[in-house]
Amino acid sequence: MRGHDLTVTDVRQHVYCPRIPYYRYNMPLERPVTAKMDLGKEEHESAAAKEARRTLKAYGIKKGERRFGVNLYSEHLRLRGKIDMVIFTPQEVIPVEYKMTSGVGLHHKCQLAAYAMLAEHTCSRTVSRAFAYLTPAKRAVEIPITAAMRDYVRKVLEELRASMEREQLPGPTPYRKRCTGCEYRRFCGDVLTGGS
Template structure:
């Protein structure tokens, strides 16, 4: 079994079909405008804001985190040492909290915990909304991560996922041309 990444998990939570198209059918994803914009975030400016807000004792940029036991890895934008714990921080170029971003940060928290660090929360900073979201991390969230990883691995083994998505998610998808959801409806079912 190969190592899966936090980005794989984020994509799986957003829409499992993206994992199926990329990893099972080996289709090439087109780069969308939304992807390009997300890569242009000024992380130094954000770090200055966070130093004033959170007052971390230590900041690690882009650490490579891995759990060989669970065969999963990830690279958060930052890991912050706070007073009593460590927190992964991911920066997103959007307005507000999304389920796939939350899952990604929970996996980073899981990976930090696996490395022996005490983790009580993950953090997501949304640039456009200028908001910092705290994502609690505990036993329940750990179980959630393991459940999501199980589902992701089933798709990676070739199981066709059953998907129900709002069509608005599909418009900017890099696999839109392969998937072609029914745009006249509010959602589509696979």
């Protein structure tokens, strides 16, 4: 794993369950596609089409330019990602991710912080906030991008790289409900049998 770039999706998945990126990089597995993943892709496409017709009122912004599917990269972080949308105003650069969920978890906040850090590198401007747009509720949730969140993203990147370089299977998420719809569930024999 040394020398390879990671993705913002890896960061989000590591926080959700550290086994997901481990399986992706360390095991020769074809990534299974679940019905939830297909539905999520359709929802993203639909949200982007609707977003282009809306005002920026949901974000509390009167004027700004929206760019969709923006590729971001930081050589310093060795991290890349493609964000759903970035809003550019004269004062700010604001990352936005569409989420097919009713709430914003730590993994979503960490993902947005990682995108904010990439946007800073790509656009050469400080990012102080981001938004998760919850598509079921049609509501934007503001996420402050703090120094603590930036530090947490750096810590996750270190953990990810260390886990992959050691080639040692990390422990599963402590939130077993997450295992139910996971595309890698069948590879986690210790979780399926109730072990640790």
